[in-house]
Amino acid sequence: MDGSTFAIARLTLPEAAAERLRTLIIEGELAPGARLNERELSERLGVSRTPLREAFRMLAADGLLVQLPNRGAQVVALSRDDVRHAFEVMAALEGLSGELAAARVTGQDVEELQTLQAEMEQAHERHDLPTYYRVNRAIHERINGIAGNPILTQTFKTLNTRLHALRFRSNLVRAKWDQAVAEHRQMIEALAVRDGAGLRDILIRHLKAKRQAVLESMIAGSGDAAVPNA
């Protein structure tokens, strides 16, 4: 047996703190560029500074925070270039994911995806954005899972989390939404016939549209970030 199949997930305190902070960052409670005071935050979270600092390290590894020596942590402010670069890498990874998934997909996988797709289209029709996002995410995670490469999944997830800190969800315009739903249908069709190259292309196109949406949601500006993020 797996051995960890029945293990109950116990979140350590630093993990829990990191999770909470991640939410606060993604929801914009902690704004990009904001400096995080350790004492204040530890009181707000009801945790002492030691586990909080470990949480900082984890988030810094995720790219959500930057830590400056003797000057603490601040929330990253992604530049337009950062977004472009992240999407460039994510496109390559999605492409790989598509090829692998097409090679390994089973009939049952396709059925499950078609169910999800139907669910998503219903949400689309009744303008249920939250459900749409949830199912959308589920579909992508499913395809990633079919690809069967945990390192790929994890690498992709890290980049994705970083971008989520931008909170670009808000302004999804109708035309793009329609397009995204259509692309999703194409994905599953490509998967069903195991067309790896085709799926690859669709995923990359899909991601390019997403990048465009993210960039448009960002206020205009140069490629400079408000905060160093390397």
Next chain:
Amino acid sequence: MDGSTFAIARLTLPEAAAERLRTLIIEGELAPGARLNERELSERLGVSRTPLREAFRMLAADGLLVQLPNRGAQVVALSRDDVRHAFEVMAALEGLSGELAAARVTGQDVEELQTLQAEMEQAHERHDLPTYYRVNRAIHERINGIAGNPILTQTFKTLNTRLHALRFRSNLVRAKWDQAVAEHRQMIEALAVRDGAGLRDILIRHLKAKRQAVLESMIAGSGDAAVPNA
């Protein structure tokens, strides 16, 4: 001015500790699967447990350690599947790197790379393995730099560091060495004529050969790791 141009690099204590541990792991001083006792290690490194724990978090993010709740940290033991997965992702990233580099390369870049290539071939001829590795690494970093995508560079580096923990350097056989040098020459030729697709293919082939070498250097076994690494 840049502002940080004259800044002297001060390594924080956790960073320094992480760096030292990274070396110890890569050089095999700390064997895969080994459990790291905090008190003992902190004494050996002359550092208290607090910064050491932050170093652990950093290395865990790099994928060099796994941290089990209430059971401390252990050095990861990569399975053959892990290696396969990592190379799959790295190949996709290298391919992207090649395409981007071909699109952005300048004449000066090519000249510099040709100098490095000559240096490498000399090292190859006099069987100077350490120099070969150093220049080899420099060339790859150079190409990665030309691609001009810091996120790509960093993602790649992380995966590379992970694999280095395997210490596969030792058994490089003659035939493979010759082949690697030849492939390097092809890379630079492809770059010189801005053949992105060509460079992409060469880099991916190059990486596949490397993967093969790494897998052969690992003792035979199933895909299972001695230590959970997710």
Next chain:
DNA sequence: GGGTTGCATTTTGTATACAACATGCCAAAC
């Protein structure tokens, strides 16, 4: 007045004491 220097305050960095948890052993019960 503009600039610099030194001090007070705030904040981060490190060490360490204490608490919680895991592990191995031994004895007792079945």
Next chain:
DNA sequence: GTTTGGCATGTTGTATACAAAATGCAACCC
């Protein structure tokens, strides 16, 4: 003989005290 429960020991987890560094302010000098 095997299993279970409790205990002793060691190791990790957390809080906190103290040290070091950065920051802001005010006095001082030119």
